[in-house]
Amino acid sequence: xxxxxxxxxxxxxxxxxxxxxxxxxxxxxxxxxxxxxxxxxxxxxxxxxxxxxxxxxxxxxxxxxxxxxxxxxxxxxxxxxxxxxxxxxxxxxxxxxxxxxxxxxxxxxxxxxxxxxxxxxxxxxxxxxxxxxxxxxxxxxxxxxxxxxxxxxxxxxxxxxxxxxxxxxxxxxxxxxxxxxxxxxxxxxxxxxxxxxxxxxxxxxxxxxxxxxxxxxxxxxxxxxxxxxxxxxxxxxxxxxxxxxxxxxxxxxxxxxxxxxxxxxxxxxxxxxxxxxxxxxxxxxxxxxxxxxxxxxxxxxxxxxxxxxxxxxxxxxxxxxxxxxxxxxxxxxxxxxxxxxxxxxxxxxxxxxxxxxxxxxxxxxxxxxxxxxxxxxxxxxxxxxxxxxxxxxxxxxxxxxxxxxxxxxxxxxxxxxxxxxxxxxxxxxxxxxxxxxxxxxxxxxxxxxxxxxxxxxxxxxxxxxxxxxxxxxxxxxxxxxxxxxxxxxxxxxxxxxxxxxxxxxxxxxxxxxxxxxxxxxxxxxxxxxxxxxxxxxxxxxxxxxxx
Ligand code: GLC
Ligand code: CA
Numbered sequence: 001x002x003x004x005x006x007x008x009x010x011x012x013x014x015x016x017x018x019x020x021x022x023x024x025x026x027x028x029x030x031x032x033x034x035x036x037x038x039x040x041x042x043x044x045x046x047x048x049x050x051x052x053x054x055x056x057x058x059x060x061x062x063x064x065x066x067x068x069x070x071x072x073x074x075x076x077x078x079x080x081x082x083x084x085x086x087x088x089x090x091x092x093x094x095x096x097x098x099x100x101x102x103x104x105x106x107x108x109x110x111x112x113x114x115x116x117x118x119x120x121x122x123x124x125x126x127x128x129x130x131x132x133x134x135x136x137x138x139x140x141x142x143x144x145x146x147x148x149x150x151x152x153x154x155x156x157x158x159x160x161x162x163x164x165x166x167x168x169x170x171x172x173x174x175x176x177x178x179x180x181x182x183x184x185x186x187x188x189x190x191x192x193x194x195x196x197x198x199x200x201x202x203x204x205x206x207x208x209x210x211x212x213x214x215x216x217x218x219x220x221x222x223x224x225x226x227x228x229x230x231x232x233x234x235x236x237x238x239x240x241x242x243x244x245x246x247x248x249x250x251x252x253x254x255x256x257x258x259x260x261x262x263x264x265x266x267x268x269x270x271x272x273x274x275x276x277x278x279x280x281x282x283x284x285x286x287x288x289x290x291x292x293x294x295x296x297x298x299x300x301x302x303x304x305x306x307x308x309x310x311x312x313x314x315x316x317x318x319x320x321x322x323x324x325x326x327x328x329x330x331x332x333x334x335x336x337x338x339x340x341x342x343x344x345x346x347x348x349x350x351x352x353x354x355x356x357x358x359x360x361x362x363x364x365x366x367x368x369x370x371x372x373x374x375x376x377x378x379x380x381x382x383x384x385x386x387x388x389x390x391x392x393x394x395x396x397x398x399x400x401x402x403x404x405x406x407x408x409x410x411x412x413x414x415x416x417x418x419x420x421x422x423x424x425x426x427x428x429x430x431x432x433x434x435x436x437x438x439x440x441x442x443x444x445x446x447x448x449x450x451x452x453x454x455x456x457x458x459x460x461x462x463x464x465x466x467x468x469x470x471x472x473x474x475x476x477x478x479x480x481x482x483x484x485x486x487x488x489x490x491x492x493x494x495x496x497x498x499x500x501x502x503x504x505x506x507x508x509x510x511x512x513x514x515x516x517x518x519x520x521x522x523x524x525x526x527x528x529x530x531x532x533x534x535x536x537x538x539x540x541x542x543x544x545x546x547x
Contacts, residue, residue: 009050018054050096056075147167268288346448350465376403376405485497506537
Protein backbone atom coordinates (compact mmCIF):
# COMPACT_ATOMS: atom_id res chain seq x y z
CA UNK A 1 0.00 0.00 0.00
CA UNK A 2 2.57 2.69 0.86
CA UNK A 3 4.19 4.13 -2.22
CA UNK A 4 7.59 5.10 -0.84
CA UNK A 5 8.80 6.27 -4.23
CA UNK A 6 6.57 9.33 -3.91
CA UNK A 7 8.80 12.08 -2.47
CA UNK A 8 7.56 13.65 0.75
CA UNK A 9 7.09 17.11 -0.77
CA UNK A 10 4.56 15.80 -3.27
CA UNK A 11 2.42 14.47 -0.45
CA UNK A 12 2.85 17.29 1.99
CA UNK A 13 0.40 19.87 3.33
CA UNK A 14 1.63 23.42 3.89
CA UNK A 15 0.54 26.06 6.39
CA UNK A 16 1.75 29.62 5.80
CA UNK A 17 2.67 31.76 8.79
CA UNK A 18 3.11 35.50 8.45
CA UNK A 19 5.38 35.88 11.51
CA UNK A 20 4.44 39.47 12.27
CA UNK A 21 0.81 38.50 12.76
CA UNK A 22 0.88 35.04 14.33
CA UNK A 23 1.66 35.35 18.02
CA UNK A 24 3.46 38.02 20.07
CA UNK A 25 5.36 36.46 22.97
CA UNK A 26 6.90 39.59 24.47
CA UNK A 27 4.17 42.19 24.33
CA UNK A 28 5.46 44.64 21.74
CA UNK A 29 2.48 44.16 19.44
CA UNK A 30 4.55 42.29 16.84
CA UNK A 31 4.49 38.54 16.32
CA UNK A 32 7.84 36.82 16.80
CA UNK A 33 9.79 33.55 16.57
CA UNK A 34 9.33 32.67 20.23
CA UNK A 35 5.59 33.21 19.72
CA UNK A 36 5.63 30.82 16.78
CA UNK A 37 7.52 28.22 18.82
CA UNK A 38 4.81 28.48 21.49
CA UNK A 39 2.14 27.84 18.88
CA UNK A 40 3.83 24.97 17.03
CA UNK A 41 1.71 22.41 18.83
CA UNK A 42 -1.35 24.15 17.47
CA UNK A 43 -0.17 23.66 13.88
CA UNK A 44 0.93 20.11 14.64
CA UNK A 45 -2.42 19.18 16.17
CA UNK A 46 -4.21 20.83 13.31
CA UNK A 47 -2.40 18.28 11.18
CA UNK A 48 -0.18 20.19 8.74
CA UNK A 49 3.24 18.76 8.01
CA UNK A 50 5.07 21.76 6.56
CA UNK A 51 5.19 25.39 7.65
CA UNK A 52 6.24 28.16 5.28
CA UNK A 53 7.34 31.36 7.00
CA UNK A 54 7.24 34.77 5.38
CA UNK A 55 10.69 36.38 5.87
CA UNK A 56 12.06 37.15 9.33
CA UNK A 57 15.65 37.97 8.38
CA UNK A 58 17.23 41.39 8.88
CA UNK A 59 15.24 44.12 7.21
CA UNK A 60 14.30 47.77 7.58
CA UNK A 61 10.72 46.38 7.28
CA UNK A 62 9.77 48.84 4.58
CA UNK A 63 7.99 45.87 2.94
CA UNK A 64 7.74 43.89 6.20
CA UNK A 65 10.62 41.56 5.53
CA UNK A 66 10.50 41.30 1.74
CA UNK A 67 13.23 43.96 1.74
CA UNK A 68 16.21 42.11 3.18
CA UNK A 69 19.34 43.87 4.38
CA UNK A 70 21.11 40.74 5.67
CA UNK A 71 20.09 37.25 4.58
CA UNK A 72 22.02 35.51 7.35
CA UNK A 73 20.78 37.23 10.48
CA UNK A 74 17.43 37.64 12.18
CA UNK A 75 15.49 40.91 12.46
CA UNK A 76 15.59 41.86 16.17
CA UNK A 77 11.82 42.39 16.47
CA UNK A 78 11.37 38.73 15.51
CA UNK A 79 14.14 37.29 17.66
CA UNK A 80 17.68 36.01 17.55
CA UNK A 81 19.64 33.46 15.52
CA UNK A 82 19.44 31.15 18.52
CA UNK A 83 15.67 31.33 18.47
CA UNK A 84 15.69 30.67 14.75
CA UNK A 85 17.83 27.57 15.28
CA UNK A 86 15.47 26.48 18.01
CA UNK A 87 12.51 27.03 15.72
CA UNK A 88 14.06 24.73 13.10
CA UNK A 89 14.76 22.14 15.80
CA UNK A 90 11.32 22.37 17.36
CA UNK A 91 9.62 22.00 13.99
CA UNK A 92 11.71 18.92 13.22
CA UNK A 93 11.18 17.51 16.70
CA UNK A 94 7.47 17.42 15.86
CA UNK A 95 8.16 15.55 12.64
CA UNK A 96 7.31 18.60 10.63
CA UNK A 97 9.15 20.51 7.90
CA UNK A 98 10.20 24.10 7.61
CA UNK A 99 10.17 26.22 4.47
CA UNK A 100 11.66 29.71 4.36
CA UNK A 101 10.84 32.53 2.01
CA UNK A 102 13.80 33.25 -0.27
CA UNK A 103 13.89 36.70 -1.85
CA UNK A 104 16.37 36.23 -4.69
CA UNK A 105 15.19 38.93 -7.04
CA UNK A 106 16.04 41.99 -4.98
CA UNK A 107 17.50 43.20 -1.71
CA UNK A 108 16.64 46.17 0.44
CA UNK A 109 18.25 49.43 -0.63
CA UNK A 110 19.79 49.31 2.87
CA UNK A 111 21.69 46.11 2.07
CA UNK A 112 25.45 46.83 2.24
CA UNK A 113 25.78 45.50 -1.32
CA UNK A 114 23.46 48.19 -2.63
CA UNK A 115 25.03 50.84 -0.45
CA UNK A 116 28.36 50.00 -2.05
CA UNK A 117 26.87 49.67 -5.49
CA UNK A 118 25.27 53.09 -5.44
CA UNK A 119 28.33 54.81 -3.96
CA UNK A 120 30.20 55.25 -7.24
CA UNK A 121 30.17 54.11 -10.84
CA UNK A 122 33.41 52.24 -10.44
CA UNK A 123 32.63 50.51 -7.16
CA UNK A 124 33.40 46.76 -7.49
CA UNK A 125 29.74 46.05 -6.60
CA UNK A 126 28.35 48.53 -9.10
CA UNK A 127 27.41 45.72 -11.45
CA UNK A 128 25.66 43.70 -8.70
CA UNK A 129 22.54 45.72 -9.45
CA UNK A 130 21.10 46.99 -12.72
CA UNK A 131 22.28 50.50 -13.55
CA UNK A 132 21.65 52.38 -16.80
CA UNK A 133 21.89 55.87 -18.17
CA UNK A 134 18.63 57.70 -18.62
CA UNK A 135 17.47 58.83 -22.05
CA UNK A 136 17.62 62.34 -20.66
CA UNK A 137 18.12 63.89 -17.23
CA UNK A 138 14.52 63.10 -16.26
CA UNK A 139 13.79 60.30 -18.69
CA UNK A 140 14.31 56.69 -17.57
CA UNK A 141 16.39 54.28 -19.68
CA UNK A 142 13.29 52.67 -21.24
CA UNK A 143 9.53 52.25 -20.75
CA UNK A 144 9.61 49.23 -18.40
CA UNK A 145 6.99 49.29 -15.70
CA UNK A 146 7.27 47.90 -12.18
CA UNK A 147 4.95 45.03 -11.20
CA UNK A 148 2.96 47.45 -9.10
CA UNK A 149 2.71 50.10 -11.84
CA UNK A 150 4.77 53.18 -12.61
CA UNK A 151 8.29 53.16 -14.02
CA UNK A 152 10.55 50.61 -12.34
CA UNK A 153 13.57 52.86 -12.92
CA UNK A 154 14.74 55.16 -10.15
CA UNK A 155 17.32 57.87 -10.56
CA UNK A 156 20.14 57.98 -8.06
CA UNK A 157 21.50 61.49 -7.90
CA UNK A 158 24.95 60.61 -6.55
CA UNK A 159 26.00 58.86 -9.75
CA UNK A 160 23.41 60.25 -12.16
CA UNK A 161 22.28 56.81 -13.25
CA UNK A 162 19.04 54.85 -12.87
CA UNK A 163 18.62 51.52 -11.07
CA UNK A 164 15.93 48.96 -11.83
CA UNK A 165 13.40 47.71 -9.24
CA UNK A 166 10.72 45.21 -10.32
CA UNK A 167 8.68 45.83 -7.18
CA UNK A 168 8.95 48.84 -4.86
CA UNK A 169 11.60 51.58 -5.29
CA UNK A 170 13.49 50.51 -2.16
CA UNK A 171 13.83 46.95 -3.50
CA UNK A 172 16.59 47.20 -6.16
CA UNK A 173 16.89 44.11 -8.37
CA UNK A 174 20.10 42.11 -8.25
CA UNK A 175 21.91 41.56 -11.53
CA UNK A 176 22.00 37.81 -12.15
CA UNK A 177 24.01 38.32 -15.32
CA UNK A 178 26.92 38.93 -12.98
CA UNK A 179 28.25 35.47 -11.96
CA UNK A 180 29.37 36.78 -8.56
CA UNK A 181 25.78 37.70 -7.69
CA UNK A 182 24.59 34.26 -8.63
CA UNK A 183 27.29 32.61 -6.54
CA UNK A 184 26.58 34.88 -3.56
CA UNK A 185 22.89 34.06 -3.64
CA UNK A 186 23.48 30.33 -4.16
CA UNK A 187 25.77 30.58 -1.13
CA UNK A 188 22.88 31.95 0.92
CA UNK A 189 20.59 29.18 -0.31
CA UNK A 190 23.20 26.56 0.67
CA UNK A 191 23.71 28.20 4.03
CA UNK A 192 20.06 27.79 5.01
CA UNK A 193 19.86 24.29 3.60
CA UNK A 194 22.84 23.38 5.77
CA UNK A 195 20.99 24.90 8.72
CA UNK A 196 18.36 22.26 8.08
CA UNK A 197 15.52 24.05 6.32
CA UNK A 198 13.49 21.75 4.11
CA UNK A 199 12.78 24.10 1.27
CA UNK A 200 12.06 27.58 0.01
CA UNK A 201 9.21 29.58 -1.33
CA UNK A 202 10.78 31.76 -4.03
CA UNK A 203 9.59 35.34 -4.02
CA UNK A 204 8.68 36.87 -7.45
CA UNK A 205 10.83 34.26 -9.10
CA UNK A 206 9.67 35.09 -12.62
CA UNK A 207 11.30 38.52 -12.54
CA UNK A 208 14.89 37.32 -11.97
CA UNK A 209 16.16 37.91 -15.53
CA UNK A 210 15.46 41.01 -17.57
CA UNK A 211 16.26 41.13 -21.25
CA UNK A 212 19.88 42.16 -21.81
CA UNK A 213 18.87 44.35 -24.75
CA UNK A 214 16.89 46.72 -22.50
CA UNK A 215 14.46 47.21 -25.39
CA UNK A 216 11.13 48.84 -24.62
CA UNK A 217 8.25 46.58 -23.69
CA UNK A 218 5.47 46.54 -26.31
CA UNK A 219 2.14 48.27 -25.78
CA UNK A 220 -0.82 46.35 -24.41
CA UNK A 221 -4.43 47.39 -23.92
CA UNK A 222 -4.56 45.84 -20.47
CA UNK A 223 -4.88 48.40 -17.67
CA UNK A 224 -4.37 45.92 -14.82
CA UNK A 225 -2.63 42.56 -14.50
CA UNK A 226 -4.75 39.52 -13.61
CA UNK A 227 -4.08 36.07 -12.18
CA UNK A 228 -3.75 34.57 -15.62
CA UNK A 229 -1.90 37.38 -17.34
CA UNK A 230 0.76 39.49 -15.68
CA UNK A 231 0.72 42.08 -18.47
CA UNK A 232 -0.81 45.35 -17.36
CA UNK A 233 -0.40 49.08 -16.93
CA UNK A 234 -0.68 49.21 -20.71
CA UNK A 235 2.32 47.08 -21.50
CA UNK A 236 3.30 43.50 -22.21
CA UNK A 237 6.15 42.60 -19.95
CA UNK A 238 7.95 40.75 -22.69
CA UNK A 239 11.42 41.87 -21.59
CA UNK A 240 10.86 41.90 -17.85
CA UNK A 241 8.88 38.82 -16.80
CA UNK A 242 9.07 35.10 -17.62
CA UNK A 243 12.30 35.63 -19.57
CA UNK A 244 13.79 32.46 -21.15
CA UNK A 245 16.89 32.93 -19.00
CA UNK A 246 14.76 32.65 -15.86
CA UNK A 247 13.46 29.25 -17.00
CA UNK A 248 17.09 28.16 -17.41
CA UNK A 249 17.96 29.62 -14.02
CA UNK A 250 15.23 27.46 -12.41
CA UNK A 251 17.29 24.42 -13.45
CA UNK A 252 20.51 25.84 -12.05
CA UNK A 253 18.83 26.53 -8.75
CA UNK A 254 17.39 23.01 -8.73
CA UNK A 255 20.89 21.60 -8.96
CA UNK A 256 21.96 23.60 -5.94
CA UNK A 257 18.95 22.38 -3.96
CA UNK A 258 19.57 18.79 -5.09
CA UNK A 259 23.02 18.87 -3.49
CA UNK A 260 21.05 18.36 -0.30
CA UNK A 261 19.25 15.07 -0.55
CA UNK A 262 19.05 13.70 2.95
CA UNK A 263 16.26 14.53 3.34
CA UNK A 264 15.22 15.77 -0.08
CA UNK A 265 14.33 19.49 -0.19
CA UNK A 266 11.95 21.44 -2.43
CA UNK A 267 11.42 24.88 -3.93
CA UNK A 268 8.10 26.42 -4.92
CA UNK A 269 8.10 29.49 -7.13
CA UNK A 270 5.92 32.53 -6.87
CA UNK A 271 5.36 33.13 -10.57
CA UNK A 272 2.55 34.74 -12.50
CA UNK A 273 1.01 33.77 -15.80
CA UNK A 274 -1.21 31.18 -17.43
CA UNK A 275 -0.98 27.61 -16.15
CA UNK A 276 0.75 26.71 -19.39
CA UNK A 277 3.39 29.43 -19.06
CA UNK A 278 4.24 28.90 -15.41
CA UNK A 279 4.46 25.13 -15.94
CA UNK A 280 7.70 25.78 -17.80
CA UNK A 281 9.48 26.65 -14.55
CA UNK A 282 9.24 23.01 -13.54
CA UNK A 283 11.07 21.87 -16.70
CA UNK A 284 11.15 18.14 -17.13
CA UNK A 285 11.28 17.42 -13.40
CA UNK A 286 14.58 19.28 -13.42
CA UNK A 287 13.37 22.81 -12.64
CA UNK A 288 11.41 24.13 -9.67
CA UNK A 289 9.63 21.32 -7.82
CA UNK A 290 6.39 23.28 -7.85
CA UNK A 291 4.96 26.65 -8.78
CA UNK A 292 2.09 28.49 -7.22
CA UNK A 293 -1.05 28.40 -9.31
CA UNK A 294 -3.13 31.46 -8.55
CA UNK A 295 -5.96 30.85 -10.98
CA UNK A 296 -7.86 29.30 -8.07
CA UNK A 297 -8.04 32.71 -6.41
CA UNK A 298 -10.36 33.89 -9.15
CA UNK A 299 -12.29 30.68 -9.58
CA UNK A 300 -15.90 30.83 -8.45
CA UNK A 301 -16.69 28.47 -5.58
CA UNK A 302 -18.97 26.28 -7.72
CA UNK A 303 -18.93 22.77 -9.14
CA UNK A 304 -18.31 24.18 -12.60
CA UNK A 305 -15.53 26.49 -11.42
CA UNK A 306 -13.61 23.82 -9.53
CA UNK A 307 -14.18 21.24 -12.24
CA UNK A 308 -12.60 23.55 -14.83
CA UNK A 309 -9.74 24.21 -12.44
CA UNK A 310 -8.90 20.52 -11.95
CA UNK A 311 -9.07 19.90 -15.65
CA UNK A 312 -6.67 22.75 -16.35
CA UNK A 313 -4.27 21.61 -13.62
CA UNK A 314 -4.41 17.94 -14.61
CA UNK A 315 -3.74 18.83 -18.23
CA UNK A 316 -0.66 20.89 -17.42
CA UNK A 317 0.64 19.05 -14.35
CA UNK A 318 0.12 15.35 -15.03
CA UNK A 319 2.19 12.86 -13.02
CA UNK A 320 5.01 13.07 -12.16
CA UNK A 321 4.39 16.84 -11.99
CA UNK A 322 2.19 18.14 -9.21
CA UNK A 323 -0.05 21.22 -9.09
CA UNK A 324 -0.44 23.46 -6.04
CA UNK A 325 -3.78 24.40 -4.51
CA UNK A 326 -3.87 27.93 -3.16
CA UNK A 327 -6.78 30.03 -1.90
CA UNK A 328 -5.01 32.85 -0.12
CA UNK A 329 -1.73 34.37 1.01
CA UNK A 330 -0.31 37.54 2.51
CA UNK A 331 -0.85 39.51 -0.73
CA UNK A 332 -4.42 38.59 -1.64
CA UNK A 333 -7.81 39.51 -0.31
CA UNK A 334 -9.29 36.94 2.05
CA UNK A 335 -12.23 35.96 -0.11
CA UNK A 336 -15.59 36.24 1.53
CA UNK A 337 -17.42 32.97 1.57
CA UNK A 338 -20.34 31.49 3.39
CA UNK A 339 -19.54 28.96 6.10
CA UNK A 340 -20.72 26.17 3.78
CA UNK A 341 -18.49 27.42 0.95
CA UNK A 342 -15.49 27.60 3.27
CA UNK A 343 -16.03 23.95 4.15
CA UNK A 344 -16.47 22.88 0.54
CA UNK A 345 -13.34 24.80 -0.42
CA UNK A 346 -11.33 23.17 2.39
CA UNK A 347 -12.51 19.72 1.32
CA UNK A 348 -11.59 20.45 -2.26
CA UNK A 349 -8.19 21.90 -1.37
CA UNK A 350 -7.20 19.01 0.87
CA UNK A 351 -8.50 16.11 -1.21
CA UNK A 352 -7.89 17.08 -4.84
CA UNK A 353 -4.53 16.16 -6.36
CA UNK A 354 -2.03 18.90 -5.56
CA UNK A 355 -0.04 20.30 -2.67
CA UNK A 356 -2.30 22.52 -0.55
CA UNK A 357 -0.98 25.82 0.80
CA UNK A 358 -3.24 27.18 3.54
CA UNK A 359 -2.79 30.74 4.79
CA UNK A 360 -2.95 31.23 8.57
CA UNK A 361 -6.48 31.91 9.76
CA UNK A 362 -8.17 30.23 6.79
CA UNK A 363 -8.83 27.29 9.10
CA UNK A 364 -11.09 29.42 11.30
CA UNK A 365 -12.54 31.36 8.38
CA UNK A 366 -10.76 34.61 9.18
CA UNK A 367 -12.30 37.44 7.21
CA UNK A 368 -10.88 40.27 5.19
CA UNK A 369 -10.69 43.39 7.36
CA UNK A 370 -11.17 46.63 5.45
CA UNK A 371 -8.63 49.27 6.53
CA UNK A 372 -8.76 52.74 4.97
CA UNK A 373 -5.87 53.49 2.60
CA UNK A 374 -5.14 56.57 4.70
CA UNK A 375 -4.22 54.35 7.67
CA UNK A 376 -2.30 51.75 5.72
CA UNK A 377 1.13 50.47 6.68
CA UNK A 378 1.61 48.41 3.53
CA UNK A 379 4.05 50.25 1.23
CA UNK A 380 1.96 49.51 -1.87
CA UNK A 381 -0.99 51.20 -0.19
CA UNK A 382 1.06 54.18 0.91
CA UNK A 383 2.26 54.60 -2.66
CA UNK A 384 -1.36 54.62 -3.83
CA UNK A 385 -2.78 56.76 -1.06
CA UNK A 386 -4.15 59.21 -3.63
CA UNK A 387 -6.47 56.56 -5.06
CA UNK A 388 -10.08 57.17 -3.98
CA UNK A 389 -11.13 54.53 -1.45
CA UNK A 390 -14.02 53.30 -3.61
CA UNK A 391 -11.63 52.63 -6.48
CA UNK A 392 -9.31 50.72 -4.13
CA UNK A 393 -12.27 48.65 -2.93
CA UNK A 394 -13.33 47.96 -6.49
CA UNK A 395 -9.82 46.81 -7.45
CA UNK A 396 -9.68 44.62 -4.33
CA UNK A 397 -12.90 42.93 -5.37
CA UNK A 398 -11.15 42.09 -8.65
CA UNK A 399 -8.58 40.22 -6.56
CA UNK A 400 -5.77 42.80 -6.57
CA UNK A 401 -5.10 44.06 -3.10
CA UNK A 402 -3.86 47.64 -2.84
CA UNK A 403 -3.75 47.57 0.94
CA UNK A 404 -2.34 44.21 1.96
CA UNK A 405 -2.76 45.07 5.65
CA UNK A 406 -6.32 43.92 5.13
CA UNK A 407 -5.33 40.25 4.86
CA UNK A 408 -2.51 40.41 7.43
CA UNK A 409 -4.45 41.18 10.61
CA UNK A 410 -3.46 39.26 13.77
CA UNK A 411 -4.36 35.64 14.22
CA UNK A 412 -7.50 35.24 16.32
CA UNK A 413 -6.63 32.88 19.15
CA UNK A 414 -9.38 33.56 21.68
CA UNK A 415 -11.93 36.14 22.79
CA UNK A 416 -9.63 37.94 25.24
CA UNK A 417 -8.16 41.36 24.53
CA UNK A 418 -6.53 41.66 21.07
CA UNK A 419 -7.83 38.19 20.24
CA UNK A 420 -5.13 36.69 22.44
CA UNK A 421 -2.50 37.73 19.89
CA UNK A 422 -0.71 40.21 22.14
CA UNK A 423 -1.12 41.96 25.48
CA UNK A 424 -0.23 45.21 23.75
CA UNK A 425 -1.89 47.03 20.86
CA UNK A 426 -1.08 44.89 17.81
CA UNK A 427 0.80 46.36 14.84
CA UNK A 428 -2.40 45.98 12.79
CA UNK A 429 -5.92 46.07 14.16
CA UNK A 430 -7.60 42.74 14.87
CA UNK A 431 -10.77 41.93 12.97
CA UNK A 432 -13.80 43.02 15.03
CA UNK A 433 -15.39 39.61 14.71
CA UNK A 434 -12.75 37.94 16.92
CA UNK A 435 -15.05 37.37 19.94
CA UNK A 436 -17.13 35.07 17.75
CA UNK A 437 -14.43 33.73 15.49
CA UNK A 438 -11.35 32.37 17.17
CA UNK A 439 -9.39 29.19 17.68
CA UNK A 440 -10.49 28.56 21.24
CA UNK A 441 -14.16 28.78 20.35
CA UNK A 442 -13.73 26.46 17.35
CA UNK A 443 -11.77 23.84 19.19
CA UNK A 444 -14.97 22.07 20.10
CA UNK A 445 -17.89 20.87 18.10
CA UNK A 446 -18.87 21.08 14.52
CA UNK A 447 -16.55 23.94 13.58
CA UNK A 448 -14.62 24.89 10.46
CA UNK A 449 -11.42 24.30 12.42
CA UNK A 450 -12.53 20.76 13.15
CA UNK A 451 -13.32 20.32 9.48
CA UNK A 452 -9.68 21.07 8.63
CA UNK A 453 -8.50 18.77 11.41
CA UNK A 454 -10.69 15.90 10.31
CA UNK A 455 -9.61 16.30 6.67
CA UNK A 456 -5.91 16.45 7.52
CA UNK A 457 -6.28 13.35 9.67
CA UNK A 458 -8.05 11.58 6.84
CA UNK A 459 -5.13 12.31 4.52
CA UNK A 460 -2.81 10.50 6.89
CA UNK A 461 -5.12 7.54 7.31
CA UNK A 462 -5.77 7.23 3.59
CA UNK A 463 -2.56 8.05 1.74
CA UNK A 464 -4.36 7.47 -1.56
CA UNK A 465 -5.74 10.96 -0.95
CA UNK A 466 -2.16 12.21 -0.99
CA UNK A 467 -0.70 10.47 -3.97
CA UNK A 468 -3.53 8.70 -5.76
CA UNK A 469 -4.29 9.48 -9.36
CA UNK A 470 -7.08 11.96 -9.95
CA UNK A 471 -10.08 11.03 -11.99
CA UNK A 472 -12.74 13.63 -12.31
CA UNK A 473 -16.23 12.77 -13.40
CA UNK A 474 -17.94 14.98 -15.94
CA UNK A 475 -20.62 17.07 -14.29
CA UNK A 476 -23.88 15.18 -14.30
CA UNK A 477 -26.57 17.11 -16.18
CA UNK A 478 -29.18 16.13 -13.64
CA UNK A 479 -27.09 17.44 -10.76
CA UNK A 480 -25.09 20.31 -12.23
CA UNK A 481 -24.11 21.68 -8.84
CA UNK A 482 -22.25 18.55 -7.76
CA UNK A 483 -18.51 18.06 -8.25
CA UNK A 484 -17.32 14.47 -8.12
CA UNK A 485 -13.77 13.16 -8.33
CA UNK A 486 -12.00 9.97 -7.36
CA UNK A 487 -8.51 9.38 -6.04
CA UNK A 488 -7.19 5.96 -7.01
CA UNK A 489 -4.06 4.01 -6.10
CA UNK A 490 -1.71 2.89 -8.88
CA UNK A 491 -2.82 -0.74 -8.56
CA UNK A 492 -6.44 0.46 -8.59
CA UNK A 493 -7.06 -1.59 -5.44
CA UNK A 494 -8.03 1.47 -3.47
CA UNK A 495 -10.14 4.43 -4.31
CA UNK A 496 -11.80 7.25 -2.50
CA UNK A 497 -14.58 9.42 -3.87
CA UNK A 498 -15.08 13.07 -3.08
CA UNK A 499 -18.46 14.64 -3.76
CA UNK A 500 -19.13 18.30 -3.22
CA UNK A 501 -22.65 19.67 -3.48
CA UNK A 502 -22.52 23.39 -4.18
CA UNK A 503 -26.27 23.57 -4.63
CA UNK A 504 -29.28 23.92 -2.39
CA UNK A 505 -30.91 20.64 -3.40
CA UNK A 506 -30.24 17.25 -1.88
CA UNK A 507 -28.90 14.64 -4.29
CA UNK A 508 -29.58 10.91 -3.95
CA UNK A 509 -26.50 8.69 -3.84
CA UNK A 510 -26.30 5.64 -6.05
CA UNK A 511 -24.78 2.33 -4.82
CA UNK A 512 -25.38 3.57 -1.32
CA UNK A 513 -25.16 0.14 0.24
CA UNK A 514 -21.48 -0.42 -0.57
CA UNK A 515 -20.25 2.96 0.57
CA UNK A 516 -19.10 4.43 3.81
CA UNK A 517 -18.79 8.13 4.58
CA UNK A 518 -15.36 8.94 5.99
CA UNK A 519 -16.01 12.64 6.32
CA UNK A 520 -18.85 15.09 5.92
CA UNK A 521 -18.56 18.88 6.01
CA UNK A 522 -21.81 18.92 7.97
CA UNK A 523 -20.53 16.75 10.78
CA UNK A 524 -16.73 16.69 10.73
CA UNK A 525 -16.57 15.17 14.20
CA UNK A 526 -18.98 12.39 13.57
CA UNK A 527 -16.68 9.79 12.03
CA UNK A 528 -17.92 7.19 9.61
CA UNK A 529 -21.48 6.58 8.49
CA UNK A 530 -22.45 3.50 6.52
CA UNK A 531 -24.47 3.52 3.35
CA UNK A 532 -25.46 7.17 3.09
CA UNK A 533 -28.59 7.76 1.04
CA UNK A 534 -28.13 11.29 -0.05
CA UNK A 535 -25.88 14.27 -0.28
CA UNK A 536 -27.48 17.13 1.63
CA UNK A 537 -27.63 20.70 0.29
CA UNK A 538 -24.16 22.32 0.45
CA UNK A 539 -22.64 19.15 1.82
CA UNK A 540 -19.24 17.81 0.88
CA UNK A 541 -18.34 14.20 1.60
CA UNK A 542 -15.38 11.89 1.32
CA UNK A 543 -16.56 8.39 0.56
CA UNK A 544 -15.03 4.98 0.71
CA UNK A 545 -16.48 2.68 -1.90
CA UNK A 546 -15.71 -1.01 -1.47
CA UNK A 547 -15.14 -2.98 -4.64
C1 GLC B 1 6.06 38.99 -3.41
C2 GLC B 1 5.62 38.91 -1.96
C3 GLC B 1 5.15 40.27 -1.55
C4 GLC B 1 6.32 41.22 -1.64
C5 GLC B 1 6.90 41.22 -3.05
C6 GLC B 1 8.23 41.89 -3.10
O1 GLC B 1 5.02 39.22 -4.26
O2 GLC B 1 4.65 37.92 -1.81
O3 GLC B 1 4.60 40.26 -0.26
O4 GLC B 1 5.90 42.52 -1.31
O5 GLC B 1 7.09 39.93 -3.56
O6 GLC B 1 9.20 41.13 -2.46
CA1 CA C 1 6.93 40.48 19.82
